[in-house]
Amino acid sequence: MVNSRRVFAAFVLALTIIDAAFGFNFNYGDALDKSLLFFEAQRSGKLPGNQRVKWRGDSGLTDGYQQKVNLVGGYYDAGDHVKFGLPMAYSVTMLSWGAIEYGKSMMDLNQMGHVGDGDSDHYCWERAEDMTTPRTAYKLDTEHPGSDLAGETAAAMAAASLAFRPYNSSYSDLLLVHAKQLFWFADRFRGLFTDSILCAKEFYTSSGYSDELLWAATWLYRATKDESYLKYVVDNAATMGGTGWAVKEFSWDNKYAGVQILLSKVLMDGNGGAYTATLKQYQAKADYFASSAAFLLAVYSDYLSAAKSVLTCPDGNADYILGKNPKSMSYIVGYGQNYPIHVHHRGASIASISTLHSVVGCVQGFDAWYHRPEANPNIVHGGLVGGPDKNDNFDDDHPHPKTAAKPYEKPGMPVEFFHSITDSWTVGRIAYYRHKVTIKNKSEKPITDLKLAIENLSGSLWGLSPTQNKNIYELPEWIKVIKPGSECSFVYVQGGPQAKVSVQSYH
Ligand SMILES: *[C@@H]1O[C@H](CO)[C@@H](O)[C@H](O)[C@H]1NC(C)=O
Ligand SMILES: *[C@@H]1O[C@H](CO)[C@@H](O)[C@H](O)[C@H]1NC(C)=O
Ligand SMILES: *[C@@H]1O[C@H](CO)[C@@H](O)[C@H](O)[C@H]1NC(C)=O
Numbered sequence: 001m002v003n004s005r006r007v008f009a010a011f012v013l014a015l016t017i018i019d020a021a022f023g024f025n026f027n028y029g030d031a032l033d034k035s036l037l038f039f040e041a042q043r044s045g046k047l048p049g050n051q052r053v054k055w056r057g058d059s060g061l062t063d064g065y066q067q068k069v070n071l072v073g074g075y076y077d078a079g080d081h082v083k084f085g086l087p088m089a090y091s092v093t094m095l096s097w098g099a100i101e102y103g104k105s106m107m108d109l110n111q112m113g114h115v116g117d118g119d120s121d122h123y124c125w126e127r128a129e130d131m132t133t134p135r136t137a138y139k140l141d142t143e144h145p146g147s148d149l150a151g152e153t154a155a156a157m158a159a160a161s162l163a164f165r166p167y168n169s170s171y172s173d174l175l176l177v178h179a180k181q182l183f184w185f186a187d188r189f190r191g192l193f194t195d196s197i198l199c200a201k202e203f204y205t206s207s208g209y210s211d212e213l214l215w216a217a218t219w220l221y222r223a224t225k226d227e228s229y230l231k232y233v234v235d236n237a238a239t240m241g242g243t244g245w246a247v248k249e250f251s252w253d254n255k256y257a258g259v260q261i262l263l264s265k266v267l268m269d270g271n272g273g274a275y276t277a278t279l280k281q282y283q284a285k286a287d288y289f290a291s292s293a294a295f296l297l298a299v300y301s302d303y304l305s306a307a308k309s310v311l312t313c314p315d316g317n318a319d320y321i322l323g324k325n326p327k328s329m330s331y332i333v334g335y336g337q338n339y340p341i342h343v344h345h346r347g348a349s350i351a352s353i354s355t356l357h358s359v360v361g362c363v364q365g366f367d368a369w370y371h372r373p374e375a376n377p378n379i380v381h382g383g384l385v386g387g388p389d390k391n392d393n394f395d396d397d398h399p400h401p402k403t404a405a406k407p408y409e410k411p412g413m414p415v416e417f418f419h420s421i422t423d424s425w426t427v428g429r430i431a432y433y434r435h436k437v438t439i440k441n442k443s444e445k446p447i448t449d450l451k452l453a454i455e456n457l458s459g460s461l462w463g464l465s466p467t468q469n470k471n472i473y474e475l476p477e478w479i480k481v482i483k484p485g486s487e488c489s490f491v492y493v494q495g496g497p498q499a500k501v502s503v504q505s506y507h
Contacts, residue, residue: 038382045073055352096159125365146193150186151212334381459494
């Protein structure tokens with residue numbers, strides 16, 4: 001497992017944010033080049049000599065120091081300073097898949113990176129170079145398995161090994177070695193990574209790992225042609241839900257449809273052999289998914305044309321994003337003449353470390369930079385803003401309301417709560433808020449069975465476990481005790497007023 005340790009080094013999470021999604025245009029050189037520049041803006045660690053994004057500096061140089069492993073390097077999640085979550089591994093898989101299927105020109109640029117749509121702690125608004133937030137590192141090991149994250153990373157590496165094969169065979173081989181190790185680990189030690197990673201993992205909750213195991217095995221089969229991987233997806237077809245579920249979703253959390261479509265290709269290429277019967281079952285699900293997706297697209301397209309709006313499907317998508325839209329604006333930052341200038345990105349919104357040498361602290365970042373009406377001082381080339389909505393409006397806006405955290409809880413209680421709104425956005429007429437509640441241990445006395453009552457919760461909640469009783473939650477099993485003076489937090493997202501949190505009982 002020594003080698004795999006280095007791979008796990010990539011699973012470093014700290015905490016941060018961006019309200020943007022990132023997209024890639026496989027057709028147009030400049031837009032693609034801008035997109036790839038985005039990855040450069042996200043680099044962590046010591047920057048290489050050929051770094052083109054000059055407003056960034058070295059950062060996160062002691063990552064892993066406390067844990068006695070070298071975790072320096074990698075990419076930040078998005079506008080924040082988290083490294084490598086589940087959505088990012090998925091993005092790499094998808095980027096590789098795009099490259100394998102369509103993107104020779106993309107690989108000619110000889111670059112590859114990670115993207116994500118991270119979200120987490122809004123408490124600090126600062127440059128990566130000034131980071132003072134704790135660089136907590138989380139590691140998966142045999143006692144703390146994470147089949148979803150390890151499986152997705154195995155899939156990413158197997159797919160990337162295929163994408164890189166024509167360009168650098170030794171790199172491709174190395175990726176494959178790690179992909180196999182990771183898959184072995186993911187399969188042998190089963191568990192959800194969110195059960196292994198503490199309180200901080202709120203936003204990368206995956207709903208299961210069976211799909212990632214099938215997905216990883218499928219990519220490994222494609223990359224190695226080793227039949228044992230095909231046998232794996234066939235043997236586990238029913239138990240892991242590969243042929244049982246007709247899913248309606250393909251996302252970083254759910255890859256069944258991708259598995260089904262990749263396996264259909266094996267069948268269509270005439271490579272089914274002894275596994276043909278089961279592969280046909282996979283294909284039946286792929287047909288179902290594709291036809292319902294096609295149906296939904298057709299219906300949606302009708303609705304949109306009735307409303308004189310635009311359907312942005314893959315072909316037309318690029319032109320729309322690049323400026324063929326009623327606002328004549330590019331939704332890719334830095335592309336064209338007219339593009340978003342207030343992108344929600346910490347590094348971009350604060351003056352560069354090379355022009356403003358003094359440290360911009362956590363709170364100062366909010367006060368002096370986050371709320372500034374002027375354009376971002378740095379251009380995060382290649383970032384694609386969230387939206388646009390049906391009126392072609394997009395999220396070019398970082399000053400979200402942020403309420404100060406105020407403690408509340410009755411005197412005499414062993415814990416205190418701090419509530420803050422860390423983000424907000426609007427869908428239709430409804431304003432949604434991301435609420436973060438920090439639980440702080442005020443007592444020295446041993447407390448067990450702390451139960452919290454949460455009333456008026458209408459949205460989703462991360463970071464607490466439900467109990468059998470309605471509205472009653474407990475600390476997740478892996479936390480059990482909050483050390484005196486320390487804290488842990490949970491998050492919920494909902495429209496309308498906030499939920500009411502109180503201590504229900506404890507012993
Ligand atoms: C190929 O990848 C290896 C890492 O495995 C790297 O050291 C080498 O520089 C790469 N070669 C080229 C031509 O990019
Ligand atoms: C607070 O800390 C004390 C001392 O470690 C511990 O006994 C107690 O259970 C903690 N309370 C909570 C709610 O975790
Ligand atoms: C909050 O929940 C309580 C019961 O748990 C209910 O009586 C009350 O109407 C709710 N308030 C709102 C604003 O939904």
